[in-house]
Amino acid sequence: MIRALAFDVFGTVVDWRSSVARELAAFGARHGISDDWSAFADDWRAGYVPAMDRVRRGELPWTRIDDLHRGRLVELLNDRGIDVDDAEIDDLNRAWHRLDPWPDAVAGLTRLKKRFVITTLSNGNVSLLTNMAKYAGLPWDCVLSAEIFRHYKPDPETYRGCAEILDVAPDELMMVAAHPSDLRAARDAGLRTGFVFRPAEYGPERSLRKPADDEFDVVADDFGDLAEQLGA
Amino acid sequence: MIRALAFDVFGTVVDWRSSVARELAAFGARHGISDDWSAFADDWRAGYVPAMDRVRRGELPWTRIDDLHRGRLVELLNDRGIDVDDAEIDDLNRAWHRLDPWPDAVAGLTRLKKRFVITTLSNGNVSLLTNMAKYAGLPWDCVLSAEIFRHYKPDPETYRGCAEILDVAPDELMMVAAHPSDLRAARDAGLRTGFVFRPAEYGPERSLRKPADDEFDVVADDFGDLAEQLGA
Structure with a gap:
């Protein structure tokens, strides 16, 4: 039973994919940046399992997903040369809450x-x-x-x-x-x-x-x- | 903010008091026992803080409230000479869920x-x-x-x-x-x-x-x- x-x-x-892509597109529009936002969402998501695996193997102490997501986001923004302030990054990172x-x-x-x-x-x-x-x-x-x-x-x-x-x-x-x-x-x-x-x-x-x-x-x-x- | x-x-x-007293009264009716069920509920509740304090002081390992409630309930039933089987006790103990x-x-x-x-x-x-x-x-x-x-x-x-x-x-x-x-x-x-x-x-x-x-x-x-x- x-x-x-x-x-x-x-x-x-x-x-998650279309929701995050939509939030990324709105972020892009605010900053005058174009990109393939669905591909960005895929890249962001691709960081998820490797980051958790580092926690699972004990290479990182317990770290919540919000922080793992944020670390990956900062990498992806840096890779693309997108420079925004911390409050913007925090808000964008909370796309995963919406x-x-x-x-x-x-x-x-x-x-x-x-x-x-x-x-x-x-x-x-x-x-x-x-x-x-x-x-x-x-x-x-x-x-x-x-x-x-x-x-x-x-x-x-x-x-x-x-x-x-x-x-x-x-x-x-x-x-x-x-x-x-x-x-x-x-x-x-x-x-x-x-x-x-x-x-x-x-x-x-x-x-x-x-x-x-x-x-x-x-x-x-x-x-x-x-x-x-x-x-x- | x-x-x-x-x-x-x-x-x-x-x-909790009238809800538990009501469940106790139904239990009493099923078993043909009369008692002051509100006083029983008070006695049951009175075991709560001392039992948690034993956990807080480290005298007991972590014990969930369901188990602390059950221990107290068994004492109170024994004090009154009420003898029922474990399944009945479990069900009565879940009065605190209702x-x-x-x-x-x-x-x-x-x-x-x-x-x-x-x-x-x-x-x-x-x-x-x-x-x-x-x-x-x-x-x-x-x-x-x-x-x-x-x-x-x-x-x-x-x-x-x-x-x-x-x-x-x-x-x-x-x-x-x-x-x-x-x-x-x-x-x-x-x-x-x-x-x-x-x-x-x-x-x-x-x-x-x-x-x-x-x-x-x-x-x-x-x-x-x-x-x-x-x-x-």
């Missing part, structure tokens, strides 16, 4: 919330996730993050810690994500797994494959389909 | 949420607070707890940790509570303070004094008055 659902957020609940949900996300979560405890389980820090929920109207029951467990996904401590803090058994908790690697790590930690297909996450040029129907406990096309399959 | 409000929960947001809000709480929080980030900052564990929010319809932006900081209030780590994880300065965070001791500790940690008067917390026989208007940043009669005074 599943009692709670833990959601990956970037890419699974929200469309991400739009996928069109089915709010209605699907609202439906799932009636039957299950729904929480974030994201590598984003608590304040980022809290601000994003306010911005996007995401009706979480609680906001859990790698920051609380001081381990980034896919470290097993995040998945097990989530079950423990919700006071459910690992197999009463389903990890929901658009990323097979996240789900495989959750499964290895004893959780149930729900894949949601987000083919547009990386934009129209990159095609993503839907996993086989039997690779995870549920394979769904969107949050409405997930709710349907879970009887919510 | 205040950006976020952190709420004490037991007594400030919810009426507490009714004060009549003004949901409307007041909904109003405050439009202007501020609103979070719990309770000694209750995360699963207790999450279940309670679902039960009572409390619209938290996020659920923070002593459990996350591994320190019970009034340890300063809870108040400072709350500001840090919300990414606000201590003086941009207001602690809201019906208990002067909680607010004094929050003030010592650099937070702003909002007192909300809950004269019925301990029942009709125990009279509570409203603090002087200048003792805390805001002294309010209920959450509607708090919202009014904060311009929400």
Whole structure:
């Protein structure tokens, strides 16, 4: 019996790529700079896993995603010779707090919330996730993050810690994500797994494959389909 | 400028005494036992601070409130010679997850949420607070707890940790509570303070004094008055 659902957020609940590209374009317009802002968003995002891996390997002390994002942003701005003040950089960095949900996300979560405890389980820090929920109207029951467990996904401590803090058994908790690697790590930690297909996450040029129907406990096309399959 | 409000929960947001007494009375009716259930609720609650103090002094390892509540409940049942099985005790113990809000709480929080980030900052564990929010319809932006900081209030780590994880300065965070001791500790940690008067917390026989208007940043009669005074 599943009692709670833990959601990956970037890419699974929200469309980070077009949201960040839009914020970058507005920033560019304010400063008279043109660029391929979708490619900039991709480059920014590409710094995410390597930076977390440095924390995971112990080469960096615990560092929240806001600060990892900011470090990468400063590199990318410097590479392009874009010189703006710290307050501008801080504001632009908070683009990651203002991400739009996928069109089915709010209605699907609202439906799932009636039957299950729904929480974030994201590598984003608590304040980022809290601000994003306010911005996007995401009706979480609680906001859990790698920051609380001081381990980034896919470290097993995040998945097990989530079950423990919700006071459910690992197999009463389903990890929901658009990323097979996240789900495989959750499964290895004893959780149930729900894949949601987000083919547009990386934009129209990159095609993503839907996993086989039997690779995870549920394979769904969107949050409405997930709710349907879970009887919510 | 205040950006976020952190709420004490037991007594400030919810009426623990009549809710727990009601659950105890239902338990008594099922087992054919009569007792003064309000007095039982008071006795149960009276074990709370001493048990947390044992954790705060390091005499007990970190122990969540659910387990501290359960230990006290078993003592009280034993004292009265009431013998029931573990599943019954577990269910009765979760009475603390099913507490009714004060009549003004949901409307007041909904109003405050439009202007501020609103979070719990309770000694209750995360699963207790999450279940309670679902039960009572409390619209938290996020659920923070002593459990996350591994320190019970009034340890300063809870108040400072709350500001840090919300990414606000201590003086941009207001602690809201019906208990002067909680607010004094929050003030010592650099937070702003909002007192909300809950004269019925301990029942009709125990009279509570409203603090002087200048003792805390805001002294309010209920959450509607708090919202009014904060311009929400």
